[in-house]
Structure formats: structure tokens, C-alpha cells
Amino acid sequence: MKYILVTGGVISGIGKGIIASSIGTILKSCGLRVTAIKIDPYINIDAGTFSPYEHGEVFVLNDGGEVDLDLGNYERFLDINLYKDNNITTGKIYQHVINKERHGDYLGKTVQVVPHITDAVQEWVMNQAKVPVDDDRKEPQICVIELGGTIGDIEGMPFVEAFRQFQFKAKRENFCNIHVSLVPQPNATGEQKTKPTQNSVRALRGLGLSPDLIVCRSAKPIEMAVKEKISMFCHVEPEQVSTLLIVKYVFKARLDGALGNLVWWEVSLPMAGGYERLLKVCSIALVGKYTKLSDCYASVFKALEHSALAINHKLDLMYIDSTELERSTEVENSVKYHQAWHKLCKADGILVPGGFGIRGTEGKLQAISWARTKKKPFLGKIISVRIYCVLEFVLNSFSDANSTEFDPDTKNPVVIDMPEHNPGDMGGTMRLGKRRTVFKTQNSILRKLYGDETFVEERHRHRYEVNPELTHSFEEKGLKFVGHDTEGNRMEIIELENHPYFVGVQFHPEFSSRPMKPSPPYLGLLLAATGTLNAYLQRGCKLSPR
Template identity: 85%
Template sequence: MKYILVTGGVISGIGKGIIASSIGTILKSCGLRVTAIKIDPYINIDAGTFSPYEHGEVFVLNDGGEVDLDLGNYERFLDINLYKDNNITTGKIYQHVINKERHGDYLGKTVQVVPHITDAVQEWVMNQAKVPVDDDRKEPQICVIELGGTIGDIEGMPFIEAFRQFQFKAKKENFCNIHVSLVPQPNATGEQKTKPTQNSVRALRGLGLSPDLIVCRSAKPIEMAVKEKISMFCHVEPEQVIFVHDVSSTYRVPILLEEQGIIKYFKQRLNLPIDDHPSELLMRWKKMADRYERLLKVCSIALVGKYTKLSDCYASVFKALEHSALAINHKLDLMYIDSTELERSTEAENSVKYHQAWHKLCKADGILVPGGFGIRGTEGKLQAISWARTKKKPFLGVCLGMQLAVVEFARNCLNWEDANSTEFDPDTKNPVVQVMKHLPFQNGLMSVLWFNLSWQLSTMQLLTHFAVGWEGELEKMEKSVG
């Protein structure tokens, strides 16, 4: 088993997940079986209780695990199925160690961060790396491990120490560390600065890990002089400094890495039985990335939700629409609209926001109302749904969005003015959406059913022109599912 540890410096959210996914994609294109593990240093057991503004949308795995959205990137890029144990958190590790201590497994010894927590991390990684994630059910050959947060974070220290020890346990030819850092370019000078990367690498070395590759993130392509400076001050060869600037699509990143000789480096560093040249899989990937950049036709979709300040809150919706648009050779223009800004109360408080929101909604080619919880913003969503129905705009409701479509239809077409969901009004006389109390999953199952049905039948249709009205589309859907 070969292990590739991806760490980050300077700032969080620098793109470690995309870098880790891209490295896995490149190695898989070389014919290797790849798995991935994400380490999140927070004390929560999993991501299920987070606000979307904390870490973005929760990604739900096939086994029901609620995990960080980076695991969604791994599954999409690598075409694999991961499990909840592929996401390690501080909470999981401490819970595991405490349970062993209560069971008496440590035979009365004092339980400490070193060696008990660090040993637990290493054992978890080694065991989970062997779990098959491909359809052929064969054991992986490469495990890409992403360590969340940045070097120097106090909560990440036990994991850094665990991998400092692990590099000797795994042996040098089986362990590789990739450090992702930021190269900022202040507007005042326009010069690309290397000092943050130098300090980050120095901090990493001080903790016992030395980077094999330094991946430098920047807004614009980095000059050769900057590469040579980082090489000199960070004690690595120039070919061990990789640049990844902002690109039009994340699917361009594996191509950027491959063009800078990363396949040849991994072949030598980890003694891998692969060719120096990319396979047909990576060539197809390059064609897809090229096609994405050549798209001329634009399809604008209005996403009407409550958590629109952070795009990662609706990552799954964005990815599904992006893939659908690419499949029919359109470029996606996704407009985020805060549903509360469509409500009459906003017009009285801030008429500019109100009219701007409605302007975006009116010019959209299609409207999507995603899932959500709580009554806040539901009236705005109902307004958007009513607009889509009366103006015959393509519409897709997911989870709560589909339930509110039922409420809107009942109120405005059946004249049931008090029609509502029991989630919002338990005493409504017309409960058109009800909690299914006789099922153990209650409304969660209902949401899952609507989610799967609506994506399978409507995602592709949403991005094409509907020849029939909203009611006709429902009739079509009814026939499709019998």
C-alpha cells in the first residue's frame, strides 16, 4: 500500500480536496486502484449536525454516513463508492479510544494523546485503506489522505504527530507528503509573494514532516522566478514545485498537474509500475475539460434557497446541474437568490434587494427550489414556484422544493387557502404534505424518495425547453413511473 498525505498551509479552503481528487484521478488513469480518506480535526462525530455555513453541504454516502463534501469530490473524480469510515474526525478517534479504555483494553495504563490517540489514527488509516471501493471489489493500491485545516492548527496536532510516526512505519518508498500552499498577489504591488509558503513549509518541517511536493495555489499563472525562489528557500528541487492557478473548471486541475510531470515523479518516488505517459482515461478527461471551455450556449438557472451566501451550501445541486449542462453542450449560469428577498416584507424593508431578486428570477431559463428546513423563507419559495407555474418556466423542486410545489398548487389552483405542510402548521385544515408517522424514518424517507425521483426524471429536462406546461409535466412524470 502506498500512502499520499495532502496537507495545507496559510489558509483553509485552499483547494486540498480538488488537489487530492486530481492526484487520485491521475493515478487511477495509470491503471492503479485508488481510495481516499478525509481527516477533519473537529470534535464533531460527523458533519450531520453542521449548519451549511460551517462547512458547506453535507455529503451522504451509500452507507448513510453524513460526511464532509470533499468525499463527494473523491467519488465524482475517482468513480468510487466510499464509506463513513473514510471520513475520520477527532470526535470519532476520541470516542473509539475512550470506548476501548472503558472496556479495559489498555490494561490500566494512563491513556494519552501519544501513543494511544496517534496509534488509533494510524490503525484506522491502515485498516480503511484496504477496504475495496471499486466495482471489482479488489483491494486498493494507493490511499490518498487529505488532512483538513492548516498546518499549525492546535486541533490538528495529534494527526500531524500520527503521520510523523507513520512515515517511518510505512517506509519512505511507500509514503509521500504533498503540501498545498498559497502564493498571494497583492494588488498594491502586483508581485507574487512566496513568504507565506516558506513559513508554512518551515512550520511543517518543525513538526516532523517534510514535503515531497509543494503545490502552489494562485489566482494567476506563476512565473518561473517564483518557482525557483520557492525551490531554493523550501529545500526542494524545482520539479517538486507544482503550480495550480485558478481555472474555469475544477476538471482542468488534473490536466495541469499531469502537464508538470507529476506522473513521472510519482513513478520514481513511490516506485510505481506505471508508464510515464497518460492513458486513454486522462485523454478523455482532457477532451471533457476542453469541451467545457468551448461551450457557447448559456443556460441560466435560478436557485431559490435560504443559504445563498456560500455556494458550497448547495454543492450537490450545482454539480448535478453542471454535469447536465455539459451533457447537452450548454454552459451553466447559476444565479443564487435568497428566497426571503422575494417576499413582500423585504419590499417594505429594502426595495432594491427585492427588485434585484425578482429581476434575476424573471430572466432565468429555469427555476430550482432545493431542500431545506424551517419556515423562514418558505413564502419566497412559494412565490418563485407560483411564478414558474403561471409563466410556464421549467421548474424542479427537490425535497422541500417539491413539497412546496404541492402546497402552492393546492392554494392557487384548488383554492385551499390554508393548505400547508404539517411541518410548518400542524393544525392546518388542508395538510397536503404530512409527516409519515407510521414509518421509522418519518419525513426523511419521503424526502429521499422525492429527491431520487425528481433528479432521475427532471434534471436533464430542466435544462432543455419544455414544450408543455407545469401540469403537463406532472402528467408525463406520472406516466413515467407508472
């Protein structure tokens, strides 16, 4: 087993995930079996209770693990399925060690960061690196490890020390450290500055790790004189210094130097080189609560992008804060209100992603109602299904109807808590992971998009469900439940009659989207938005030649 450790310096968000995924994709394209591990130095056990504004979306794995969004990058671009233990946190490590201490495994010894925490990190990495991630169930040959945070952070010190020791345990010939750093270029001088990288590498070397490759994040290619300067002060050859350019589209990011001619991010996409030259544009309005940070909907964006590329269109994704669709008497909000509605009205299709809580619910309802009445292609996930059933279809038929999510004491609960939901414990208590959804009828657009399969398996993350006792009332009004769980109780997919594309799902299909295998519900939305869905279905769900 060989290990590649990717570290970062100067600032967070420097591009470690791009490097880790790119290197993994290169090696896999060479015929090697690759796995990936992401280390997050925070004390949380997992990412399930994070604010999306702080860490971006919570990515859900097949086994129900709620993990960092970088695990989504690894899965998409390596085309593998990872596990919750591929995401290591400080909280997990300390919990593991404390449980062993309580069990008496340390036989009365004083439990310390060194060696017990550092040993636990090494043991976890070695064990998880051996877990098969491909269908052939063979042990991986290479493990790419991304160490989150920035070198010098206090919370990351135990992990750095663990890998200082680990490089000798794994043998030096089986261990490679790639360090990603920033090379700024101030406008005042136009000169590429190497001092931040020098200081970052000096800190790394002071902690016992020496980079084998240095990847410099820069807006422009690193000049040879700059590479030579980095080489001299960072104890590497000039050929071991590469550039990762900051570009608009991440799949066009290129590396040079020692990794030259190796990487196209989202490797070998035939359409990548001409993406900016595409003339046809498809505009999608994403109506959500966390639109100020695009990483909150990272997988949603990727799924839309995969589908747009598949049909040879450029994606124009318009983020709309759902609260701005709600009428307000304040002048500032009034302006935002009209701007938000202008975006919604000009969109070719509308997407309402998942979310929790009542804030922004009215705005989401307005977007859903607009899509229904104006025959706009629409895809809704999780909360969209509940909002639509409760507010759009029920309030005019039942008195005091509501969701227990919004009103726990409602007399007519149309949306109810699920048995898995434990209000006293927020972490890992939702319906999580890959679940099977069975189609009830052959007359379903989504079933056709999935290749006319009798069932699909997609990943879930939710606490509430439509009250199964009321599904008959909904269907009498034209809202069809075309998919349910294996027991036939939980409603998973809704479709609206007499509409070009109005689909709601209780799962997250974006988590399983791949660059060359776009998610069927998202592909259907893009096809309907471009007016080509019927032709696609008539061709037997085959894309037209380019």
C-alpha cells in the same frame, strides 16, 4: 499499499481537495485502484448538524454517512462510492478511543493523545484504505488522504503526529506528502512572495513531516526564480515545486512542474477545453435559503454543470434568496424583491433545492407557483415536494392544513414526521443513504429519463414525508405520484400533468451525478429549459451528436 497525504498551509480552502482528487484521478487513469480519505479535525461526529454557511453542503453517501463535501469531489471525479468511515473526524476518533477505554481494552493504562489517539488514527486509516470501492471488490492499491485545516492549527496536531509516526510504519517508500501552499502576489509590488510558503513548510518540517512535492496556489504561473527560492528554503528540488492556478472553472485547473502534463481537473472531459467558447447558454434560477455561499449547493451546481456540458450549453446559474421573493414594505428589501423576480422571470428553468425550517418557505412557494402557471421547466427536491403539496394544492381544500414541520399541532397534517426522525437527537436520525424508488407507471417523464427502468436507487436525507393517506386527493387535482418506496407507502416522485417538465423528488439525485454520467432529473431540467426534451425522448434518450 501506498499512501499520499495532502496537507495545506497559510490559509484554509487553499485547494487540497483539488490536488487530492486530481492525483487520485491521474493514478486511476493509469490503471491503479484508488481510494480516498478526508480527515476533518473538528469534534463533531459527522457533518450532519453543520450550518451550510460554515462548511457548505452536507454530502450523503450510499451507506447514509453525512460527510464533508470533499467526499463528493472524490466520488464524482474518481467515479467510486465511498463510505462514512472514509471521513474521519476528531469526534469519531475520540469516541472510538473512549468506548474502548470504557470497555476495558486498555487494561488500566492511562489513556493519552500519544500513543492512544495517534494509534487509533493510524489503525483507522490502514483499515479503511483496504476497503474496496469498485464493483470488482478488489482492495485498493493507493489511498489519497486529505488532512483538513491548516498546518499549525491546534486541533490538527494529533493527526500530524499520527502521520509523522505512520510514515515509518508504512515504510518511507510507500508514503508521500504533498503540501499545498499560497504564493500571494500583492498589487503594490507585483512580486510573487515565497515567505508564507517558507514558514508553512518550516512548521510542517518542525512537526516531523517533509514534503515530497510542494504545490503553490497562485493567480499566475510561478516563475523559475521563485521556484528556485522555494526549493532552497524548503529543502526540495525545483522540479518538486508545482503551480496550481486559480481559475474560474475548476475543471480547467492545471498543474505544472513535477506534475506537469498530468492533470486536467475532471480528467479528459472532451468538452472542457471549449467550454468558454460555447455560444448557447441555458439559465437556471436556483431558489434557496443559503445562496450567499455557493458551496452550500456544491453538488447541485455540479449536477447542473454536468448536464449543461452534456447538451453542449454553457450554464448560467442565478442564485436567488427565497426570502427576497417575499413582498416587503422596506425600501431596501423592495429593491431586492424586484431584482429577485427579474432573475426568476428571465430564467429558462427553475430549481428549488432541499432545506429545513420555515424561513423562506413563502418565497419558495412563489417560485414553484410561477413555474407551474407559466409552464417553466421545474425541478424540486425534498422540501419543494412538501411545500407544493401542502400550500399549493391543499390549503384551498382543507381547513387548517399544514405540515408538522411548520406546525406540530396542525389538525390536518398533510406532511408528517417520519418514523426514523427522533426530535430529541438531531445527529444521524433522518432517512439517510441509498434507497430504492419504484415507478408506479410507465407514463412518467422521469422513468424515461432513467432509461425506462422499473426502479431507481438514489440517496435520501430528510425527516418528513407526504401523508400517504392523502395521496389520492392530490392525484385527483392532477398531481401524480409516479414513484414510491418498495413498500408502496412513501411517495418519492411527483409529476404534474400538462406541463413541459414539472418534477419533484424526495431524494438527492445530485449526489450520484458524474461528469460523464449526468443525473437524469437534472438532465431533464436542462433539456426542457433548452426546448430539446421531447427530441431527446424521441431519440430513445440519446444525446444529439456534437
